[in-house]
Each structure stands twice: as C-alpha cells, then as structure tokens.
Amino acid sequence: MVQGTTSDAGKSTVVAGLARVLVRQGIRVAPFKPQNMALNSAVTADGGEIGRAQALQALAARVAPTVDMNPVLLKPSSDTGAQVIVHGKVLADMNARAYHDYKRVAYAAVAESFARLRAAYDVVLVEGAGSPAEINLRDRDIANMGFALPHQVPVLLVADIDRGGVFAHLTGTLACLAEDEQALVRGFLINRFRGDIGLLQPGLDWLEAKTGKPVFGTLPYLHGLQLDAEDAIQVAQPAGGDGPLLKVIVPVLPRISNHTDFDALRAHPQVDLSFIGPGQQVPPADLIVLPGSKSVQADLRWLRANGWEPAIQRHLRYGGKLIGICGGLQMLGRALHDPLAREGGGSEAGLGLLDFETTLAAEKQLRQVQGRLTWGEGAVVTGYEIHLGLSDGLAMQRPALTLAGGRPDGALSADGQVLGTYVHGLFDQPEAQAALLRWAGLGQAAAVDLAALREASLERLADSLEASMDLPALWAQLEP
Structure with a gap:
C-alpha cells in the first residue's frame, strides 16, 4: 500500500509507475483505492464510475478498469457534502457526518472488492487517500491504516520533497501512528527531488537511523509527464511552438x-x-x-x-x-x-x-x-x-x-x-x-496524440522508478 504524508505527495503516480514496472516483468497487477474523493472520474466498460487515477493505473497495468479498483468514490457537491458512489453506482448524497456513520457499511464493499482483486491478480497495489496522520478521521477510517491494519498490508510512505520539510513530514506522520500502524510502514520513498543527491544523503542517513526504516529510493522531479490528474488542476503548460497560438x-x-x-x-x-x-x-x-x-x-x-x-x-x-x-x-x-x-x-x-x-x-x-x-x-x-x-x-x-x-x-x-x-x-x-x-x-492545426503521450509518460515513469529505487528490497515486503 502506498500512503502519503500529504495530499498530492505522488501516491497515484507512484502506484501507476510501479504497476507498469511489474507488468513489464509479466506479473498480473491491479490498482486498488478503497476510497477516493475526486471530481475527475472515469467510466468502466460495464457502466460504472471510478476515480480517474484508478483508470490511469489500470492503463499502466494494461488491464481494463473495473469498479472493484475504486469501490467507494466521493464526489464533493459542497464544502460539507458529497455524492457517494459505491461499486460504480450512486448510492446517495450525504453530508460529512452522515458519511462518517456510513463508513462501517462502506467497508464491507471495500473488503469485497479487495478480495476479488486478490483472487484475480498476482499483485494488488493499494493507494491511500490524503494522509494517515489525520487523527480526527482515524475512527472508522477505510482509506489508510483503517484498511491496511485489518488486512495486514505493508505500507510504503511517500513524501514530496518539493514542498519542503520532507524529514518533518515523514517522522511527524510516523509519530502520529499507533505502534501496530508504525510496524506496517516498511520504509519511505522521497518524491520530486531536484538537486545534488550527495547533499541529501546525510538527511537520508539520519532518517534511517532515527526511524529504523529504510529509504527505498529518491525519485527525481520528472517534468512534462502527461498523466491524468486525480483531482488538482495542473495549471502549468508546456512552452508553445513557433507560429501563431x-x-x-x-x-x-x-x-x-x-x-x-x-x-x-x-x-x-x-x-x-x-x-x-x-x-x-x-x-x-x-x-x-x-x-x-x-x-x-x-x-x-x-x-x-x-x-x-x-x-x-x-x-x-x-x-x-x-x-x-x-x-x-x-x-x-x-x-x-x-x-x-x-x-x-x-x-x-x-x-x-x-x-x-x-x-x-x-x-x-x-x-x-x-x-x-x-x-x-x-x-x-x-x-x-x-x-x-x-x-x-x-x-x-x-x-x-x-x-x-x-x-x-x-x-x-x-x-x-x-x-x-x-x-x-x-x-x-x-x-x-x-x-x-x-x-x-487555428488555420493549420497540428494533431496531438494524447494516448501516445500518456503511454510514453508511463514508460518514462517506470524507467525512473527502476533507476531510482531499490525495487528488490521493496518487493521483499510483499505479502505472499
């Protein structure tokens, strides 16, 4: 399970990249996000609705997306309410408190989907939501440790160094977890690094000594990836070419x-x-x-x-x-x-x-x-x-x-x-x-092949993960 110290730490991208790494080795892999909150969604072949990120991850794994890959999807309709979608179909509109009470029921749908995926695939890559350190949401959590703990899923904790304070993010998140949850965190991944890795190394050594957990890798900041966003609007745009725009x-x-x-x-x-x-x-x-x-x-x-x-x-x-x-x-x-x-x-x-x-x-x-x-x-x-x-x-x-x-x-x-x-x-x-x-x-309009750009980005992402991570050590943490 890939969890993050914050929203947008790179969980969705890491899961997509790991899926492509595995499928290139001939391993049957499926993505899984127990609960997603996003207004970017996709339609499965059987007419269900799931988070857009899980559809991208399925593409990375070269499998058709299904509703089991995101059994609970929340689509916010206000600051305190959302449309609740279970197994691809609208269940109801609920305010935050009503959904909090409903999570016990939602968990059954999550467990059912997870069991089906485990039976059908060699590896299931689970994505968390937000941060596991949100203490106020720990009760009835089905998205992070509330899912990982009962299923004993080993956790890779990802932090975005581009935000600053990466060591505080990692050690602080770990400190907010209970002992049995801390034990599930098998190591760390630092995302979006740019600079001299030699200058970062003393911090990595300190982190491993402080926590007793390994850093599985430091991923470079990959500019220009053409991958579907889970929810946040990506305002940056590649530089235009010559001629009129x-x-x-x-x-x-x-x-x-x-x-x-x-x-x-x-x-x-x-x-x-x-x-x-x-x-x-x-x-x-x-x-x-x-x-x-x-x-x-x-x-x-x-x-x-x-x-x-x-x-x-x-x-x-x-x-x-x-x-x-x-x-x-x-x-x-x-x-x-x-x-x-x-x-x-x-x-x-x-x-x-x-x-x-x-x-x-x-x-x-x-x-x-x-x-x-x-x-x-x-x-x-x-x-x-x-x-x-x-x-x-x-x-x-x-x-x-x-x-x-x-x-x-x-x-x-x-x-x-x-x-x-x-x-x-x-x-x-x-x-x-x-x-x-x-x-x-636009008189002489060129044609951009978005599918080809997306495929090239997935290959580039997988190449980067293979070059930047100790993948054999990570795979050793997989449950049989």
Whole structure:
C-alpha cells in the first residue's frame, strides 16, 4: 500500500509507475483505492464510475478498469457534502457526518472488492487517500491504516520533497501512528527531488537511523509527464511552438469536474490554454470552453457573479467560439430544472445561447461512447458520458456529434459559433482535436496524440522508478 504524508505527495503516480514496472516483468497487477474523493472520474466498460487515477493505473497495468479498483468514490457537491458512489453506482448524497456513520457499511464493499482483486491478480497495489496522520478521521477510517491494519498490508510512505520539510513530514506522520500502524510502514520513498543527491544523503542517513526504516529510493522531479490528474488542476503548460497560438480559456468553476478534458489542449504546441479563477478578469480569447460541473446551477451562479456572462456575450459578438462540455453544455440552454433536488433543487435560467432546456433525472447516465463530428469531415470522437441531465429542445435537432447507433449528441448553433456536447474526451482523438481547433480559428492545426503521450509518460515513469529505487528490497515486503 502506498500512503502519503500529504495530499498530492505522488501516491497515484507512484502506484501507476510501479504497476507498469511489474507488468513489464509479466506479473498480473491491479490498482486498488478503497476510497477516493475526486471530481475527475472515469467510466468502466460495464457502466460504472471510478476515480480517474484508478483508470490511469489500470492503463499502466494494461488491464481494463473495473469498479472493484475504486469501490467507494466521493464526489464533493459542497464544502460539507458529497455524492457517494459505491461499486460504480450512486448510492446517495450525504453530508460529512452522515458519511462518517456510513463508513462501517462502506467497508464491507471495500473488503469485497479487495478480495476479488486478490483472487484475480498476482499483485494488488493499494493507494491511500490524503494522509494517515489525520487523527480526527482515524475512527472508522477505510482509506489508510483503517484498511491496511485489518488486512495486514505493508505500507510504503511517500513524501514530496518539493514542498519542503520532507524529514518533518515523514517522522511527524510516523509519530502520529499507533505502534501496530508504525510496524506496517516498511520504509519511505522521497518524491520530486531536484538537486545534488550527495547533499541529501546525510538527511537520508539520519532518517534511517532515527526511524529504523529504510529509504527505498529518491525519485527525481520528472517534468512534462502527461498523466491524468486525480483531482488538482495542473495549471502549468508546456512552452508553445513557433507560429501563431490559439488562445483558449476555461473558467475554474467551484465544482469543476473532469478537467482532464483539457489535457490534450495543454499538451498542444499551438494552443495557449489558461484556467481563469475567481476574481480574475476574463481575458480576450479565440475559444472559451465551459467545463463539466458537479453542481451546475451553483456554478452557473458563480459564473454570473464573476462577470462571465457579459464577457461571453462580448466574446461571441466579436466572432469568438464557445464550447460547453457536459455541465457546460447544460449552462448554454434556456433553463436548468432540478425537480428531484439532485443538486439542490429548483430552476435556474441558463445563458440562453442554445434553444433547449435541461432537467436533472433520477439516474445518472454512465457510458463509454464513440461517434463522429457532424461536421469537420466527420472526425472520430471517443470518450464517455457522466451526467444526470436530460436536455431537449429545437437546438438538439442540429447535433454536434452522431454517436454509435445513430444517437445524436449535443448541439451546434446555426451560426456555427456555439457547440455543446455531453461527451468528455472531446479533444482526445487527434483528428477531432485538429478539426475543433480549425473551427476555433487555428488555420493549420497540428494533431496531438494524447494516448501516445500518456503511454510514453508511463514508460518514462517506470524507467525512473527502476533507476531510482531499490525495487528488490521493496518487493521483499510483499505479502505472499
């Protein structure tokens, strides 16, 4: 089990890298995260919903992702509440206290999934959540030591040296654990190091002497990895190439979801992509993309409060292009209705840029999809749908995509300036990506193969782990 001293210490990346190392040796390996809290999710082949990071780890292991790899997924809908997804399906919306009480039941789902994976694979790589040193959450914990202890899973503790204070993070985390939990921690891994390893060595020697536990490795800071983020928005973007750039902006909604939709644009040498946060002025752009949202009505109110509605209207008057994906699509219509109070209830006027209305239904739509653009030479699009809303109106008679089986999706305005779709992954396929960028104003748009970049990053990550870690010593800690 890979645990971290903090959130974003690198747990997800380390699990993905170790999975690729093992599978290259012919070992059947599966990722497993008992409980994940994230708004970036993925759809499994059987129509379940799991954390995006576990889908990436399954790709690293060269296996199909299943709901057992992330049996409990929490999708925050407010500061104190979240949608609870168990074995890929929505169970209920719960506040933090109600979910804390529910953990006893959730643990049964976790244990059931873990048993199935152990029976099917040679090695199961478990990822923790947050930090095991969160004392206030130790009672009924199912994500860290509360899982590792009853299953006696050996733990690798990861710390991010780029944050500073790495030795305090490691020794402090260890000190917060009970003795039987400390015994499960078999050693440490220091992540994101840059500098002279010789200058770090005295600290490593001190850490091993202080704790009696080995440091299994020090991983270098790997710049430019193209890997799906678990939740945090990665604002850094590779430097653009020569020639004109297409300026693309995306509002950072309070409940933005599946922002991995923009990974292909972030990697594109001809695209200047910016995420615009609260309080920031909306800059001029060629293309505005409204992203997915876990709470569409609330995020639409946030857009209005932050000046986006007049900025979008001005953008369109000057010939700019606008795309709405999933929740962003729903915002483009005349109205949003939530009669079942799935996201708070009531109705909210939309931006009125496309002639349709959306009603949130009882069941979430979860499916992997493939289709073609209804324009742009019919370029192929592959992706997935995750949404509660059902949208209907005249605008839907001019769909943006045609999916397998002839099913229409989304809408394209009559003037060709506004496009909406329920399909996440719109930019992932190179041909569709190039067509969309040409539509947005990039005359000679190159095509970036996101899947190839991701695969190359996994190989590079695995190479780095093999070069930087004492893997035989780590594998010796595996339970038979």
